[in-house]
Amino acid sequence: MAQKKMGLQTVKFVNPPSIISSGTIVGPKEGQGPLKDYFDVILTDDTYGEKSWEKAECKMFQDSVNLALKKASLNINDIDYLIGGDLLNQIITSSFAARQFNVPTFGLYGACSTMAEGLSIGSMLIDGGFADYVIVTTSSHFSTAERQYRFPLEQGVQRPFTAQWTVTGSGSSLLSSTGSGPYITHVTTGKVVDLGMKDANNMGAAMAPAAADTIITHFNDTGFTINDYDLIITGDMARVGKSILMELLNKDGLNIEDKYKDCGIEIYDESQDVHSGGSGAGCSAVVLNGWLLSQIKNGTFNRVLFIATGALLSPTSTQQGESIPGIAHAVTISRYT
């Protein structure tokens, strides 16, 4: 009998894990955005002194882990598990970064939803009594993602208005069985939802049904109402996805517009020519670990529903004309237990 399970897809923690520290590192473009004051490190050069962008992303991943450890005055040997994920084929960033750390590692792929997926699994490990310290890290890099999914950087093409801009950045959350918060109290694990969208340049539309499904399920499972939350924030729906999500939720009688934000919209200013907004596994990671956690700690928000969304496509599936499945995982982060 799963005692901690609530409803269909939600888990309620008995001893909610605490996010005791976080680390963020972002690229130059993110460093010019509205959240620039909340990031630990802003790079001036997105190759980060490395020979390839893949190497740069790997170094960013390692740095964000080290930043989180340093802030908590811990050593990598104190960590029971590293949970990592990124967007590159065979999640090479996470694995290549982890080979330096010499700790037990779980590699995840949930596209841009990986941060919430990692927090969910990390929290379960801690509340289950399997670990005291778990570090969850994800990353993405505009230049590595672009060359894998789309066009070479110097190719002179026009991006459609529905397109999103992959965030260059890596964020880490250090979870602990002890600590004074913010706490992860509930997680709702999403289902893969596919309503047949095929446009790889419109990922917001591909992911919106999954986000709506997870949000509605979360409220049904937990019995929470919108009033229980100060903020409901998605990972990278961006502007197009946001409008669709609001309509889908409205159809189910849920109006969250007043309390809603999206990491992909928050991270860039509209003048930065990113079209619909930001995306990538690093997008929700740096907004959560940079801006959001600090706002929970200072009491601006007491309870937040963080929903990272992922478009589970690959270049091969796009070329073969497959539709794009979406997924969304929800995590309740609370100032108090």
Next chain:
Amino acid sequence: MEKDVKKQQEYKDIAQKYEPKPTLIKNIIWAFVVGGLICDIGQFFLNLFVSRGMSPEQAGTPVAIIMVFLGSFLTGIGIYDDIGRFAGAGSVVPITGFANSIVAPAMEFKREGYVFGVASRMFNIAGPVIVYGVGTSIVVGLVYNFLK
């Protein structure tokens, strides 16, 4: 299954409502201006060579070489993609755009090595254009031959 199709269609209708409209008129004007300017530059060189005594047929080759060089050079120093961002088809269609589509992947995949990176990826984008360009010219050539 039938229910799925209906649900997908319903969703498609919702999603389409929120798709921002492309700025068509603006794109067309920019494409016309930039595309026209690129052609002006080509024409300038053509006139120059003709004024120095080449026949227009002869002058075509060096003009193409110069335009391909310019397209490649601007790609190499990272400017052509900025032009392409607002010029759209205006900078894709002329021969400079063709040069851009070959140089950009060649630069991008240098780190994967000169054989499997530069050489094999170079025609990633231009390859289909060449294949169907040659294919079409054969068909047109045959038709022309029979109609003659």
